[in-house]
Amino acid sequence: MKKSLFIFLLGVCVTNLAHAQKFFTKAGRIDFNATASSSPKNILAVNRTVTCVLDAANGNMQFAVLIKGFIFELALMQEHFNENYLESDKFPKAEFKGAVVNNAAVNYFKDGAYVVTVKGKLTMHGQTKDVEAPGKLVVQGGTINATASFALLLADYGVSIPGVVADKVNKTAKIEVACNLESLKS
Amino acid sequence: MKKNFKIIKVLVLLVAVLGAWFGYREYNRKPANMESMKSDFLTTTATLLGAFEENEAQANQQYLDKVVEVEGAVRAINQDEAGLYTVMLGNDGSLSSVRCSVDGIFSAQAGDLQPGSSVTVRGVCAGFMADSLLGSDVTLVRCTILKK
Numbered sequence: 218m219k220k221s222l223f224i225f226l227l228g229v230c231v232t233n234l235a236h237a238q239k240f241f242t243k244a245g246r247i248d249f250n251a252t253a254s255s256s257p258k259n260i261l262a263v264n265r266t267v268t269c270v271l272d273a274a275n276g277n278m279q280f281a282v283l284i285k286g287f288i289f290e291l292a293l294m295q296e297h298f299n300e301n302y303l304e305s306d307k308f309p310k311a312e313f314k315g316a317v318v319n320n321a322a323v324n325y326f327k328d329g330a331y332v333v334t335v336k337g338k339l340t341m342h343g344q345t346k347d348v349e350a351p352g353k354l355v356v357q358g359g360t361i362n363a364t365a366s367f368a369l370l371l372a373d374y375g376v377s378i379p380g381v382v383a384d385k386v387n388k389t390a391k392i393e394v395a396c397n398l399e400s401l402k403s
Numbered sequence: 404m405k406k407n408f409k410i411i412k413v414l415v416l417l418v419a420v421l422g423a424w425f426g427y428r429e430y431n432r433k434p435a436n437m438e439s440m441k442s443d444f445l446t447t448t449a450t451l452l453g454a455f456e457e458n459e460a461q462a463n464q465q466y467l468d469k470v471v472e473v474e475g476a477v478r479a480i481n482q483d484e485a486g487l488y489t490v491m492l493g494n495d496g497s498l499s500s501v502r503c504s505v506d507g508i509f510s511a512q513a514g515d516l517q518p519g520s521s522v523t524v525r526g527v528c529a530g531f532m533a534d535s536l537l538g539s540d541v542t543l544v545r546c547t548i549l550k551k
Binding site for chain 1: 429430431432433434435467468479481483484487489491500502504529530532534536537540542544545
């Protein structure tokens with residue numbers, strides 16, 4: 218009887234511990250690509266200091282980035298991105314708050330690859346919009362590789378492209394996310 | 404009269420060529436290489452984090468977009484799938500850090516770093532983020548590793 222009770226309590230503890238587990242990174246990567254077919258150069262920026270937290274218990278997921286952390290190959294593009302388009306002095310951060318819709322299908326404690334859908338609200342340039350994106354979680358050895366890709370319409374976030382370069386910049390930016398999440402020991 | 408007209412034509416052409424050359428150079432200008440930049444501030448991980456934690460608005464005025472040279476202990480080194488490095492400076496006991504996004508041309512230097520070692524990094528301050536769960540972070544971009 219005592220043994221059964223002990224095993225039961227141990228099971229409850231292990232389950233609770235597993236469900237309370239959060240995963241995070243502060244070095245995630247987001248690619249922002251607004252290259253149009255008529256762009257003379259790729260309009261591609263990379264941010265490698267993305268914060269991401271994933272709560273295994275409920276699938277809640279948050280991302281936060283500094284706009285000035287996006288790096289372009291060309292200095293002029295980066296200046297225009299910060300000063301004219303994203304206005305990073307006025308709106309220094311972008312963030313996503315949402316959840317893995319099919320979280321029950323993911324076993325965060327067993328190695329494997331899981332196709333997921335992430336849904337939530339993205340705030341950028343002072344505007345908040347609903348976003349839904351397909352993604353993949355690869356669980357391996359206690360860490361999670363999270364990737365997702367989606368497109369966002371720049372006009373939805375109040376980002377206007379001046380007429381002179383209107384055909385050189387894609388009105389829809391492709392966003393690619395890649396984060397290696399490790400267990401958050403609390 | 405004809406001679407004057409010829410001179411004006413040559414001058415206009417010269418201005419056009421110079422304008423095109425300047426425009427081409429400006430368009431293709433690369434971000435500054437941090438190795439050859441002069442630092443606006445010399446500081447430590449603790450001092451830089453402390454300044455932002457105490458008064459973010461004031462620290463932004465002081466450090467944002469400036470070239471900052473910061474000395475601290477390497478807590479972690481992350482390499483992405485493209486082989487590019489982000490180095491975290493900070494103490495083991497805290498999640499707060501100075502995140503240094505290393506310029507791709509200095510990847511080899513970052514790859515040699517060891518957690519726990521002391522290092523000096525120079526980069527451009529991109530801002531500050533604070534989180535009740537994950538601590539606070541100052542981000543430096545286009546970093547180079549100066550001293551190991």
